[in-house]
Amino acid sequence: MLQIPRHLFAPAGLVPEMQEKITLGENLMRPILCGLLTLVTTAATLADESSVARLAAKYRAIRPSDDKLAVYRLDWAESLSIAQERAQSENRPVCLAVIHARYGDLTSGHC
């Protein structure tokens, strides 16, 4: 038999607030177990919410700011030939970064 303070599971206002202990029969076990499950679920939900909020905060903290990503404020063209085609049609100048190396990709930041 499970002994438990009544007020924990009673709807507010229906049961006098007292620490009277009662003995519970089989017919009361189901709602109490449901109540316990609700408590456990609520605790798990709060833990989930807390870990999700913590992860979201970490993501925001680590993600580079727009200042750090300023290179993506430039109007990039994939290649010199594409840049020159666009330059002619848009009547705009081209800024070409020439890298004396075999590999690298300025647009991804690997150089």
Place this chain on the structure above:
Amino acid sequence: MDGAVVRALQPYIVTSWHGHRNDSDIPEAVRRVWQQKYAAGHKPHPGKRQNVPSGGPQEQRQRQSNVDIVILDAEGNLVHWFDAARQTGRKEQGQPVKRNRRGKKNQRDPQSLAKYTAAQLKLASGKLGLATGRRHKLRPVTLPQLDGTPAIRILCTLEDDRMRAYSTPTVEVVPINTAERSLLTWSGQKRTVDARELKSWFSQVYPPGIMERTNPQTKEVYRIKSVEGTLNLAPAGHSSGYRLMVLTGTIGLTDEGEDHFRYDGRVEILMAYPEESTDFSAVKGVFEGTYPRWDRMHNRRRNIPLRAVFESIDTDS
């Protein structure tokens, strides 16, 4: 990238080209620039540090880097070019020599490099007849994506306070494939996931400098050969009508080098699933690790923080 340089570049279409002087497909503009750059009298002084300006008759033998900035007009004519690092750290006449905390001369002053670059771009804009005094309106930050294809974007930063350029984030984009969606389907139960199955995401987490780890023969950067780790995938409640799961654990990344170079980090990735679907519709996550780097000056290993975020690019993310 410095704000003044970003503003100065707003009128331009920006692109890059890389290659060697003996390549067969050098663009005409690059050929002309390199002819001028490597002409007699502009070669680096043999046996001498290139970043120390010399005086007298050797004055023209100035510092050279392997990056040149070339300005072309709309018709493709060469308007102006400059070595991207030529003036770095040079002392202005009458100005005190800047020294670092150890009392050594600062050879690479990022602020002076930014000023030099902005001044050169101003000069080029003047030659092009662009309004140089005007503050150009900045474009919004537009990150790479795969047109029409759901993808994961990985933004990675090596937080090395001795290599300022390395703190500039890299941005890579990889498509999300069917196997990855299937691997990460919604379940109300915890399960484990082999990190190898997400290699295409995790293998983008490496430092920006391609010289960091390269094949000495081919000069090509070592790619990540293997990803190891067992990750836990667990339900994490609901939010705004979506079910959530969190993928957590430690992964190890080993590159193609013969020395089996490896670094580790912890990943935490949150995925959101619409109530009516078991496929995730949005991903946001982090990698927090350390990247071991050999400090030749002090003959010791330094563990440098390497961090990355993962974010989905999807119609619903």
